[in-house]
Amino acid sequence: MEVESVEPQSLKKLSFKSLKRGLDLFSPIHGQLAPPDADSKKIRISHKVSVEYAGIKGTANQPARQVNSAAQDRSQQAGSSNVLALPGPRDSKDFQKGGSQNALVVGPSMPSTAPNDTGFQSKSTAIISASGSSERNLSTSALMERMPSKWPRPVWHAPWKNYRVISGHLGWVRSIAIDPSNTWFCTGSADRTIKIWDLASGVLKLTLTGHIEQIRGLAVSNRHTYMFSAGDDKQVKCWDLEQNKVIRSYHGHLSGVYCLALHPTIDVLLTGGRDSVCRVWDIRSKMQIHALSGHDNTVCSVFTRPTDPQVVTGSHDTTIKMWDLRYGNLRDYMHSLTCDFHPGKTMLTLTNHKKSVRAMAQHPKEQSFASASADNIKKFSLPKGEFFHNMLSQQKTIINAMAVNEEGVMVTGGDNGSMWFWDWKSGHNFQQAQTIVQPGSLDSEAGIYACTYDITGSRLITCEADKTIKMWKEDESATPETHPLNFRPPKDIRRF
Numbered sequence: 001m002e003v004e005s006v007e008p009q010s011l012k013k014l015s016f017k018s019l020k021r022g023l024d025l026f027s028p029i030h031g032q033l034a035p036p037d038a039d040s041k042k043i044r045i046s047h048k049v050s051v052e053y054a055g056i057k058g059t060a061n062q063p064a065r066q067v068n069s070a071a072q073d074r075s076q077q078a079g080s081s082n083v084l085a086l087p088g089p090r091d092s093k094d095f096q097k098g099g100s101q102n103a104l105v106v107g108p109s110m111p112s113t114a115p116n117d118t119g120f121q122s123k124s125t126a127i128i129s130a131s132g133s134s135e136r137n138l139s140t141s142a143l144m145e146r147m148p149s150k151w152p153r154p155v156w157h158a159p160w161k162n163y164r165v166i167s168g169h170l171g172w173v174r175s176i177a178i179d180p181s182n183t184w185f186c187t188g189s190a191d192r193t194i195k196i197w198d199l200a201s202g203v204l205k206l207t208l209t210g211h212i213e214q215i216r217g218l219a220v221s222n223r224h225t226y227m228f229s230a231g232d233d234k235q236v237k238c239w240d241l242e243q244n245k246v247i248r249s250y251h252g253h254l255s256g257v258y259c260l261a262l263h264p265t266i267d268v269l270l271t272g273g274r275d276s277v278c279r280v281w282d283i284r285s286k287m288q289i290h291a292l293s294g295h296d297n298t299v300c301s302v303f304t305r306p307t308d309p310q311v312v313t314g315s316h317d318t319t320i321k322m323w324d325l326r327y328g329n330l331r332d333y334m335h336s337l338t339c340d341f342h343p344g345k346t347m348l349t350l351t352n353h354k355k356s357v358r359a360m361a362q363h364p365k366e367q368s369f370a371s372a373s374a375d376n377i378k379k380f381s382l383p384k385g386e387f388f389h390n391m392l393s394q395q396k397t398i399i400n401a402m403a404v405n406e407e408g409v410m411v412t413g414g415d416n417g418s419m420w421f422w423d424w425k426s427g428h429n430f431q432q433a434q435t436i437v438q439p440g441s442l443d444s445e446a447g448i449y450a451c452t453y454d455i456t457g458s459r460l461i462t463c464e465a466d467k468t469i470k471m472w473k474e475d476e477s478a479t480p481e482t483h484p485l486n487f488r489p490p491k492d493i494r495r496f
Contacts, residue, residue, distance in 0.1 A: 151489040154423035157409050158478040159431045160460065164471040166202045167438070168195055173463035174449050177218035177227070182455040186227060187463055188215025194229055194239075199454060202471065210237060210246050217260030217271070226283070228269060230257035236271050238283065250281045252288050258300045265306045268325075272299030278313045280325070292323050294346050301360045303369070309347050309383055312369065314357030320350040320371055322385055348385045352378055359402040361410065363424065364457075370424075372399035372412055379427065392490060393429040395420050401450045405457030413462060417446025428487050441466040 171190030178185045184205060186196045194215060196206040213232035220227050227239040236257055238248035255274035262269060267283040278299050280290035297316035304311055309322035324347045355373040362369040367382040370391075377391040377399070397414035404410040408424035421431040437446045447465035454461070460472040 152426045153489075154426035154428040154430065154485060154487055155408065156480050156485050157407070157421070157423060157430055158474040158476075159483055160409075160411075160421060160433065160472045161475050162433075162435075162470050162472050164202050165438070166197060166469040166471070167467065168197075168204050169193070169467050169469075171214065171467060172447075172449060172465050173467060173469055174214055174216050175218045175229075176450045176452050176461060176463050176469075177220045178452055178454055178461075179220055180222035180455065185452075185454075185461060186218055186220065187469055188218050188229060188231070189467075190214035192231075194218070194227075197469070199459075202469075206244065208239065208244065211235060213256070216256065216258050219260050219262045219269075221262055221283075222264075223267070224283075228260060228262065230260045230271050230273075232256035234273075236260070236269070236281070248283075248286050250279075250286055250288075252279055252281075252291075253277075258298060259302045261302045261304050263304045263306075263310065268304075270302055270304060270311060272302045272313055272315075274298045276315070276317075278302060278311065278323070280311070290325070292321075294321055294349075295319065297356075300356065300358050301371075303360055303362050305362070305382070307383065309385075312360065312362075314360050314371055316356040316358075318351070318353045318355060318357065318373070320353070320357055320360070320380075320385075321346050322348040322350075322383075350380065350385055350387075352380075352387055359399055359412070361402045361404045363404055363408075364406050366424075370402065370404065370410060372402050374398050377402075377412060377422075377427075379424075389427060391422055391427040391429065393420070401448055401462075403452050403460070405453045407457060409457075411451060411460060413448030413451045415447045417448060417464070419448060419451075419462070426487070428485075430485065435462070435464060435470065437466045438468055 169187065169189040169191055171192075173187050173189050175188040176185060179199070182199060184196055184199055186194055188194050188211075192209065192211050192213065192215070194208040194211075195204060196208070197203065198205055211229065211231045211233055212235075215229050215231040217230040218227065225241045227241055228236065229239065230236045234251075234253045234255060234257065236250040236253070237246045238250070239245065240247045250269070250271070253271065253273045253275055254277075257271050257273040259272045260270070268289065269281040269283050270278060271281070272278040276293070276295045276297055276299060278292040278295075279288055280292065281287070282289055292311065292313070295313065295315040295317050299313050299315050301314035302311065308324060308326075310325040311323040312320065313323070314320050324345055350371075353371065353373045354375045357371050357373050359372045360369060361372075362382075368379060368388065369382060370377060370379045374397065376394060379388040379391070380386065381388060395412060395414055395418060397416045397418055399412050399414050401413040402410065404424055410422040410424050412420050412422070414420075417435040417437070419433040419435060420429050421433070422429050435446050435448060437443060445465040448462050449465065450463040452461055453459065458473060462470045462472070464470060
């Protein structure tokens with residue numbers, strides 16, 4: 001076989017071929033778009049408008065009433081769908097000459113019996129007149145209506161400031177309760193003592209001893225001259241404030257008692273602790289009426305109501321339980337077996353939280369309450385327990401205490417010493433304060449373990465890890481001008 005001869009090529013010719021190939025492959029011109037063509041752009045916009053807006057029709061040359069009647073006829077044919085009328089791209093010149101002619105006509109969504117002046121049969125009918133270039137009117141933003149936020153606007157509250165620091169305890173101050181007469185308050189501490197202070201002056205009036213571990217819960221009765229205390233020593237004690245001594249002890253808890261509450265209308269005491277049970281005690285007979293068992297971990301918060309659900313508990317198992325307390329003689333018990341609820345049984349379990357529910361607060365006027373954990377602060381309705389919303393900010397710490405007054409100011413105290421003040425209605429955080437540890441204390445002792453308002457709601461008392469009690473009040477010199485409300489409504493309402 002004969003080999004076909006190859007025409008000899010010069011090195012220069014081969015180099016030019018290689019350069020041309022590389023230029024075709026890696027030329028920067030390929031990344032550039034072709035220059036826009038006016039005719040193709042006009043065709044593209046016209047096609048997009050005709051595809052996306054089926055109800056569009058040129059109305060620049062028609063009188064207003066003909067446009068309205070045509071839109072009304074089309075709406076009747078199409079059912080309950082709205083009819084949109086816009087000038088087409090071909091009528092843009094005539095539209096510019098027309099000045100302030102009607103550019104957009106929205107048809108009625110629901111027909112009514114009485115027609116109005118515009119010729120439509122609906123009060124919600126709107127004719128939007130616009131002028132300018134046709135490209136601007138054809139944009140999607142011209143058709144979108146800006147909806148106002150439905151989130152409630154917060155009420156302005158004056159910022160709170162610290163005006164008194166009380167020292168006297170030798171350990172962490174873990175619990176607090178206010179006298180119903182609003183003249184004194186009591187605090188329980190890790191130094192195993194209960195101290196009673198004058199509310200107006202902050203002077204120590206009395207020290208009570210009897211517990212052998214730190215005191216986690218305190219409550220003062222508004223029906224008797226009794227004060228109740230609970231601690232890590234598994235003991236629940238009843239103190240007679242006329243004799244200043246223990247007159248009753250309630251035995252039954254298998255471990256430390258973390259929370260305590262008094263029923264507002266009947267002589268019943270509720271305590272929750274590390275044994276995962278909320279126990280209901282008869283104050284006078286010292287008998288245990290109920291053992292509300294159902295939580296899988298420590299019961300660390302409880303509050304009571306005069307009506308069902310009379311008991312609400314929060315636990316380290318991340319749940320909130322509402323309990324039915326109806327109990328009586330044998331006839332009532334037999335009747336309860338035939339109905340939906342049973343004495344000492346769970347009415348509802350809320351599983352919205354993902355972390356331990358260490359604090360809860362009931363609004364003094366509204367039928368609602370809030371619960372706090374490390375993930376979020378949530379608001380629920382009473383008595384059904386419906387979830388309202390989360391607070392609009394996250395404190396991002398372990399929240400040990402919370403309280404709310406009648407004006408709708410809620411305060412939460414964190415393990416890192418942060419105190420956040422919230423507007424109850426909107427969930428807006430209007431103030432973020434940081435407690436200051438006392439000289440000689442570590443920075444890690446800036447923790448808030450308990451807080452409460454006085455009876456009037458004008459003074460706030462906090463119990464802290466630096467062994468002090470701090471009192472707070474509103475700043476009288478603050479005004480909406482000096483402390484403006486920096487509120488932005490949330491874009492989306494989180495319902496979980």
